Amino acid sequence: MRRAALRLSTLYKGLLTPGRRLTQGSQDPKKQGPLHIQEACSPTHVNHVRDKLREIVGASTNWRDHVKAMEERKLLHSFLAKSQKGLPPRRMQDSYTEVLLPLGSQPELREKYLTVQNTVRFGRLLEDLDSLGVLICYKHCKVQAAQTSPLSIVTALVDKIDMCKKNISPEQDIKFSGHVSWVGKTSMEVKMQMCQLHGVEYSPVLDATFVMVARDSENKGPAFVNPLLIESQEEQQLFEQGELNKGRRIAFSSTSLLKVAPSAEERTTIHEMFLTTLDSKTISFRSRVLPPNAVWMEDSKLKSLQICHPQERNIFNRIFGGFLMRKAYELGWATACSFGGSRPFVVAVDDIMFQKPVEVGSLLFLSSQVCFTEDKYIQVRVHSEVTSLQSKEHTTTNVFHFTFMSEKEVPLVFPKTYGESMLYLDGQRHFNSMSTPGYFARKDYLVEP
Numbered sequence: 001m002r003r004a005a006l007r008l009s010t011l012y013k014g015l016l017t018p019g020r021r022l023t024q025g026s027q028d029p030k031k032q033g034p035l036h037i038q039e040a041c042s043p044t045h046v047n048h049v050r051d052k053l054r055e056i057v058g059a060s061t062n063w064r065d066h067v068k069a070m071e072e073r074k075l076l077h078s079f080l081a082k083s084q085k086g087l088p089p090r091r092m093q094d095s096y097t098e099v100l101l102p103l104g105s106q107p108e109l110r111e112k113y114l115t116v117q118n119t120v121r122f123g124r125l126l127e128d129l130d131s132l133g134v135l136i137c138y139k140h141c142k143v144q145a146a147q148t149s150p151l152s153i154v155t156a157l158v159d160k161i162d163m164c165k166k167n168i169s170p171e172q173d174i175k176f177s178g179h180v181s182w183v184g185k186t187s188m189e190v191k192m193q194m195c196q197l198h199g200v201e202y203s204p205v206l207d208a209t210f211v212m213v214a215r216d217s218e219n220k221g222p223a224f225v226n227p228l229l230i231e232s233q234e235e236q237q238l239f240e241q242g243e244l245n246k247g248r249r250i251a252f253s254s255t256s257l258l259k260v261a262p263s264a265e266e267r268t269t270i271h272e273m274f275l276t277t278l279d280s281k282t283i284s285f286r287s288r289v290l291p292p293n294a295v296w297m298e299d300s301k302l303k304s305l306q307i308c309h310p311q312e313r314n315i316f317n318r319i320f321g322g323f324l325m326r327k328a329y330e331l332g333w334a335t336a337c338s339f340g341g342s343r344p345f346v347v348a349v350d351d352i353m354f355q356k357p358v359e360v361g362s363l364l365f366l367s368s369q370v371c372f373t374e375d376k377y378i379q380v381r382v383h384s385e386v387t388s389l390q391s392k393e394h395t396t397t398n399v400f401h402f403t404f405m406s407e408k409e410v411p412l413v414f415p416k417t418y419g420e421s422m423l424y425l426d427g428q429r430h431f432n433s434m435s436t437p438g439y440f441a442r443k444d445y446l447v448e449p
Contacts, residue, residue: 058148059315066317076150076217089229095140101174120168127322133210140180152219155321157211158352173197182242186222189242294412300370319358328400332380335368340406348403362386372427378404379427
């Protein structure tokens, strides 16, 4: 399975290489005009991608105007298609988009992305990927007859983000690119790649797969999206991989430990771990001791609280998904750092499901813990839940899964309870779904929060 994933990654990179079908215009970087992820010196200005998204949906930059803007979107219902057959097919190249983050050519942008170790904050890149994914889908679903899009496109899932072996320098330009690679009736898969300028060429840094869903103009129900027109064998392979990804997600969900019992092999693993922690001096199932170089799972937790201010809202006046990912990632990174005792590097992000939107004004509770370790690798799970200022009821909105690599071998993590044992097995499953771990073992691999 890992070899197949690497082959698809190679194919995908070929499609996004300058000179191939999906590129636009001149291939001379000096002549190309990609959008900029950029903020002006004045803090009242926002980046160009977010500006473009606001223009597409008719959103206001003023919080006090958001109710009026949402009321105006009700008038767009007539532009929604009654079925997918009524929508014109779109090519992959129709949604292809490049976005430039000019950290090298515009040094004044660096501080927002800079870590104290002089690397790039990965959490900020998650925000940029989320915005780009939405923009790509709006290009695919552009309605020619309407000046403002009748669709509300939101992130449903971060299927996978795989890191490559290159450093992310805050002193070189970064280029994001991507396109729609698969569509269902109301959902779209987006493939994105991030590259960084090294000399005169851009080198790959990460590959990302997001799933977006289209909803009606009031964001209350599903809406149809344009079908995808396949024009080459390469594009056919990408589309088929999207189908496989969908099937894999369904299979993974159907075998969730929240629904079915662990496999026989997993049950054996948990029982052996339990036996390892029994105190040999007593004949009791209650007397538990840690083996050498091990930590109880309950001692690997960190928590945080965020107040969701209007500043972090998206174009539909709910909290921006990229902000949620950044906060979850930074807490996960801190958890891995505290657990491993050294600086951790992100290896992979997968299976981030946006279960419920987060309303402006909510209290956001994040709880992070190490749920699986192996050699230098740390699997961290971050659980997100919200409560309103008026209600004390807590609602789960997201569960995040991050794989980190430490600079040195880390302790084993041991569960005490049955619930923690299920977290351990779930973490093990996510770790095993990662691309080949040896791919990340070289010293030139470095990404921080």
